[in-house]
Amino acid sequence: MNYRDTTCPYCGVGCGVTAQVNGAQVIAVSGDSKHPANAGRLCVKGTALAETLGSGSRLLHPRLSGKKISWDASLSLVAEKLRQTRELHGPDSIGFYLSGQLLTEDYYVANKLMKGFLGSANVDTNSRLCMSSAVAGYKRAFGEDIVPVSYEDLEHCDLLVMVGSNAAWTHPVIYQRIVAAKKANPDKRVVVIDTRSTATCDVADLHLQLNPGSDAFLFGGLLNHLALEGFTDHDYIEHHTSGFEASLAASKQLDVTQVCAATGLDSQSLARFYDWFAQTKRTVTLYSQGVNQSASGTDQCNAIINCHLATGRLGQPGMGPFSITGQPNAMGGREVGGLANQLAAHMDFATEDVDRVRRFWNAKDMAHSPGLKAVDLFQAAAEGKIRFLWIMATNPAVSLPDSDTVRKALQRCDFVVVSDCTADTDTAALADLLLPAQGWGEKDGTVTNSERVISRQRQLVPPLGEARPDWWIITQVAHRLGLKSAFDFQQPADIFREHAALSGFENNGTRAFDIGGLQFLDNEGFEAMAPVRWPVTAGVRTEPLTDGRCFTPDKRARFIAVKPTLPQAAGLVLNTGRLRDQWHTMTRTGLVPRLAQHRDFFTLSLNPAEARSRGLQDGDLVRVSNKGGQVVGLLSFDDGLPRGQCFAPIHWSHQYTARGTVSELIAAITDPVSGQPQSKFANVTLQPVAVSCWGYIFSRHPLDLEGIDYWSRIPVKGGHVTLIAAAAQPSAVALRLQDSVQLSHGGRASYVDAQSGNIREICYSEGHIDQALFLAPDRNQLPQQQWISSLGKVDPDTPHALLSGLDPGGEQIGRLVCSCLEVGESQIARSIAAGADNLEALGQALQCGTQCGSCIPELKTLLNKHFSSRAA
């Protein structure tokens, strides 16, 4: 047994994780108490990391058109296709699509190969979807992509403004730090600016529930207010910035009336926020996807930064504009230049930059101009312009907007390579060649989190099957292209040293991103490297922007004149986002039973009043569609949503539900500066879907349910539970399911009440249940979900007795609220009824909320609900 420190592969917080390893198995993980990001904390997703490892869903061997081939043959094939495509159709007919899940070293070699040796800049990344507007905002303001804030600033500030961020769910550990800081300093104020009322509002002193896409009005109005009321920092503006007058002029007409009209806020709340901001020196504005994923995302970022520049609130402890990223290594990707509009090491395509990088790389075929950004890259593929596509560690068929076009692109493209650790993704299904990449726990290298801290992700266990590191795969292809000397890397440390050296190459303080101080790390030093915040230079370390000096030509920060615009709303507006316990397209978190319990099946949410006005009830089946496509989900009431808005979680792929690819509904509308899609806004219509048959299926393996109107699958111990809903009658559904039901060799017990439409079936073998099916015309005639979820553990004495669907015994725990300690709503309700009247008491009684704490908002809601209903 040994303990190894590594970094969590989920969100951009980048928590340190200590893994307990026994031989080839990660037994358990816990928060690394030494890591600056989390100091020992972990959220429920991180806590469940050990449960995501295993061979079940892994891609274990290279596969060409579904058939296993050797590594040698597949690498030669990739090289040959690359060479051929490039020769026949030119460098810009090839494209790489990377991911914030890659390690910095993987990113570095992919970027180097494409931009230095294949002559194209068609390398983009899924980070385009989550924070490219933030990058563009920083670059416009500071001349470089610099996050001038740290997590400690979130604790030290007196006013924290959270914009478009449900950190309680998306960045739970940061949220916990904020909650703790607020508890320690009751004078600290938190303002949440979000069109939804989310779990994050639990910590808010003020929640501004503004209209979707109106953030720039709010912050433009704030700039105006600060100037009018004399709260601007004249010294700072004069010595360190440019463009103030123009940007103020652009905001001039944004008085209280205008802002209230655009944002839908009341003037009192608005005044309070403006007043707090004006009066509080130590203010951090933390913003995330709600700001970035907009057709005017970059402007929204700059509208925020403008306010910090106008008050001089940056570069000092406890203040600054803070973009928090979604992915574990989005920042690492930005640092190596993994976006199509960057070159490398925070250098762009200016002639002297291209020349510098060319000399450093000794590159023979440099890209000279930006390449295609994600949405354009796939659009070009759909049009036949991109003929070779290499996708690494991401699932664009689910995550990119206009996913229909993405699918077409993948079908049309001559050769599609997908390197991934997961075998069955919607993207992999459309690939020619699948290459098994190493996953978390197997691969080794570095990642950078949202506060610029570089941490080691370490190998914990030997790789499964024939999985290889992404950097190795890329360098092997480079070797086969005759590029041995430029890609002569034996290990991640070799790549990291070169990356560090490039950052310091002819830098002399001209680029903030400088980790030249790390270029001489030996292998042992790399192995042991503790988390370190850049810059890391040989000389004195200066935190960027602390001296007011920026990286623009005139070294001044730029105000940007923002002309706010509202997205064109017509009818119902779709908003999208994450759930607390899921990650991306669920290729990993989707494997863990307890992570599927907080929110189980694919749902679409509406405000209850909105739903009732449409004659809909909680749990009804609904279809949300527009000309891009459709999704079908269970309606879920959410008081936190404004009327006129529908919320859909982004995680569902065709692996987990019938029609849940929300990105189908997202038009390929992008921010003109950053190219980031407007993923949080789409005009849609919503209709009920008549259901004649509801059903639960427990199965050992996922089933083919094509043709069933709605199904949604979650993992449970020992198998899967699928909820289905269909327009057809139960008997017809049963007939359809006959085809996909895998007959077990054992017994088959059935129950048929044809007149009432109750059809049940259990297939069993010696000592266990292989499959169970329950169909009924009414959902509440189905067995308890908790019971059906337990069938994987049941050793049936009398299998036919199970056809009743009734739990023979055991306390019902209800819907899971605390995933860490598996405490359910019914248990909590009983405990509250028995006298537990506060969080501490509940924690003592049931332990709920005492581990990761991300269920605390929900526990509070349950407590409030109980006591308010008693009062009423």
Next chain:
Amino acid sequence: MASKLLIIGAGMATACLLQSLSGRDHNLVITVIGDERDCCYNRVMLSSVLAGEETPENLDMLGAACAKEAKFLAGTRASHIDLEKKQVLCDGGTTVAFDQLVIATGSQVARPPLDCSGIEGIREFRSLQDTRDFQAMAAKNKHAVVVGGGLLGLEAAHGLNKQGFVTTVLHRNTHLMNRQLDVEGGKQLQRTLERGGLSFRLGTSVASVQSARGHITGLELQSGEALPCDLLVLATGILPNTQLAAGAGLASDRGIVVDNRMRTEVADVYAIGECSQIDQQCFGLVAPIREQAAVLAREILRQRGEPFQQQEWPTQLKISGIDIYSAGELDDSAEQIFLRDPGAAIYRRLVIRDNRLIGAALVGDKNGGTWYAELIQNKQDIADLRSGLMFGRNVAQAMANAAQKAA
């Protein structure tokens, strides 16, 4: 002054009656005349004794105390009832006087019309003596054929099979227990019994009997097939024993005609059990006879009480390890709920009309049987219980409660 109660017959009906009278305050002097050596044993369990699963002692239906309350004339056949003199004449010349008389002469096998007089090895399976006889036979490699795939035939066949006979059941209908089960249930039962070693010939019957030296050696079936046969057991339904009563001038039809208080037309003369007939109904199951006994006991003691009521009497098969329960009518045109688990030899069917349970056929798992019989009898509305009905009372009620809570 003591009153003389005479009971003719020492079968299960008599046992039930004695049980009903036992412990009550009465001044009866009870005499029981039985033509078998054994009295008041549980005939239903004979096949278990034959199968070696039960001992004959365990069949005794009367405890020592109860048995002491009557005088038993075992091995005695009543030959004539003299209603005038209020006495019964027995073989051997004994006469027994009575003030009240109960006729409980039971039934006999309804023999098929077969020409087999003088051939040995053709038997019924009705008594403990039959059981002893079969047990005394060397069964190994011998062929037993049971005619009749109803309740009695299957029980006999099971016992013979366990005893070591190579056993085949002949049945005229195309599925077993056709009076109680539907085709699928009958087939399921057949598969289960086949697994236990029985063979079946369905949809056929005996055409002729072969014999050698006065003992049966084989059968020819209507189907043309020839079967070896060393023991032929007839279980082709029962006929009430009415001769004695008829000889005394008591009204008899298929059985001895009594009213719903077990009274014949003659005062103080009653009939009970398989020999009796109420309205058009004769009896072959224990449950109604137990009811009759309770009614008759009150009648004898001149006590008030409810008369006997006709109802749907459920049928159970007594073969160890094989649960069969059947009640009500299996109407194919009504609503049906099926539960099947062929691998576990289970088939259950419930029949519902107008939200009332009207029939149940349970093979392999008779859980809930008694409750179903009640529901059928009471015509209770089962709409709320429907989703759990198949799984017995507790589950059905729990599910109904859960549904109510959810709604």
